[in-house]
Amino acid sequence: MAGDKTGRAFGTGENLFMQLTDAKAMEIALEIMTRTMPFFKRNRNSMTDQDLIVKPDGSPVTTRDLAGQALYVLLLERALHLPPGELQMCGEETSEMLEGSGASDLRMRVCELLAVEGFRISQSTIGSVISRGSLRPEQGSGSTHWICDPIDGTKRYLSGHVYSTCLAFVRKGALVAGAIGVPDLPATGAKEVIRPGGAGTLVGAYRGGGAFQADGGNPLEHLTRLRVRPYSCDSPRVRVARSLGNIPFGPRLKQSLEAAGVEGIPVQVDNQSKYAALVTDRVDLIAQTGLSKDSPCSWDYAPGVLIAEEFGVVVKDGANKPFDFDTGSRLLCNNGVRCAHSSLYDPLFSTDEPS
Structure with missing residues (x-):
């Protein structure tokens, strides 16, 4: 072509x-x-x-x-x-x-x-x-x-x-x-x-x-x-994509990181740039709960979640559910996003049941 x-x-x-x-x-x-x-x-x-x-x-x-x-x-x-x-x-x-x-x-x-x-x-x-x-x-x-x-x-x-x-x-x-x-x-x-x-x-x-x-x-x-490289469980640090500014980790993520015995290092990158940063080895983890009452727009997640999936990491929304893009211009069934290699995702989020 x-x-x-x-x-x-x-x-x-x-x-x-x-x-x-x-x-x-x-x-x-x-x-x-x-x-x-x-x-x-x-x-x-x-x-x-x-x-x-x-x-x-x-x-x-x-x-x-x-x-x-x-x-x-x-x-x-x-x-x-x-x-x-x-x-x-x-x-x-x-x-x-x-x-x-x-x-x-x-x-x-x-x-x-x-x-x-x-x-x-x-x-x-x-x-x-x-x-x-x-x-x-x-x-x-x-x-x-x-x-x-x-x-x-x-x-x-x-x-x-x-x-x-x-x-x-x-x-x-x-x-x-x-x-x-x-x-x-x-x-x-x-x-x-x-x-x-x-x-x-x-x-x-x-x-x-x-x-x-x-x-x-x-x-x-x-x-x-x-292709994703397995996250080393021996590493005490995890590079976490964060919005600009000194925004602290939310209590849920902070608790998950502490329970897994790792330290979250914030990397200031947001919008869909964070998916490019993930697949080019600038960050290890994307974790956004998605607390807004408004349904997110499809163009804020596509094609990022697909690129992360094809890279080989686990990709779910903030409630541990897969993404559904057959809901119009807004993602009516999803909110938030979490992406990481399974060796990191599982210790952090495997106990979360889809809601």
């Missing part, structure tokens, strides 16, 4: 969407991220106050998020030879903030970002492009669709910390493929999670085929299979 920056489509045939294999879906996700990762990195430092919008729930969204979703839509349509309106993609962003005469400056900024990428979209149609990636599948429908979070960790994007960009593929309600790009996580070298990182880290997976790390310049020619 071919794909490049000249605008040629990835793959051949009239319509690849309905005949995608899981492996091909991962390849397409990896190829597309060779375009989106540099886009987000290149446009990060030119942000102004006019590029920032606050959603009704108080969370930030930027013109980069909106242009990024449009870019994913356009690149997927091109890769799959789909006419406008046929793509099935559940993306985080919607076009509501670009509606009305008062949003003309925002529309202009988004269109300018896309023009640099070779897509000339008018202000009158940019909303419809973004909306082509705003599918909200019905619960239990067995939907086949893509899931996209253009910038997972917008607050981190704004503050200069590690963020990710994510694309996943769901077939008949099951998460089967996807990729995570972390532009500021070094692909090689130091195992610590640090900011500057050259081309960044690009990882992907497909169901039953394994997890892989890709070369950001030519991902399909340089794929490295990622």
Whole structure:
């Protein structure tokens, strides 16, 4: 399969969407991220106050998020030879903030970002492009669709910390493929999670085929299979993915670590960057209970949980249940996430019964 920056489509045939294999879906996700990762990195430092919008729930969204979703839509349509309106993609962003005469400056900024990428979209149609990636599948429908979070960790994007960009593929309600790009996580070298990182880290997976790390310049020619190494029970320390700031471990996790006789060392990495950190040996444990009353969004977990599973670790939610992606845009049956090699997961969580 071919794909490049000249605008040629990835793959051949009239319509690849309905005949995608899981492996091909991962390849397409990896190829597309060779375009989106540099886009987000290149446009990060030119942000102004006019590029920032606050959603009704108080969370930030930027013109980069909106242009990024449009870019994913356009690149997927091109890769799959789909006419406008046929793509099935559940993306985080919607076009509501670009509606009305008062949003003309925002529309202009988004269109300018896309023009640099070779897509000339008018202000009158940019909303419809973004909306082509705003599918909200019905619960239990067995939907086949893509899931996209253009910038997972917008607050981190704004503050200069590690963020990710994510694309996943769901077939008949099951998460089967996807990729995570972390532009500021070094692909090689130091195992610590640090900011500057050259081309960044690009990882992907497909169901039953394994997890892989890709070369950001030519991902399909340089794929490295990622396999988990057993955690040494003799090690007194466990690197635990944590949100930024001096946030203490919750009482449940702290008790589990103490009972297992290990010390938790916090590593500041969150959003779906934490899955890339896990499979590239920067952290040993992801443990988020998920205490929010609101059901989490699918784009906050896909494709991360699949990549971790294919890497070879145990992956369950905060209640020790497997993940169900056939519940619409939100994970109605899950909350939180816990990932670790079985030699670490079992001592920490094996006594927890699924609830």
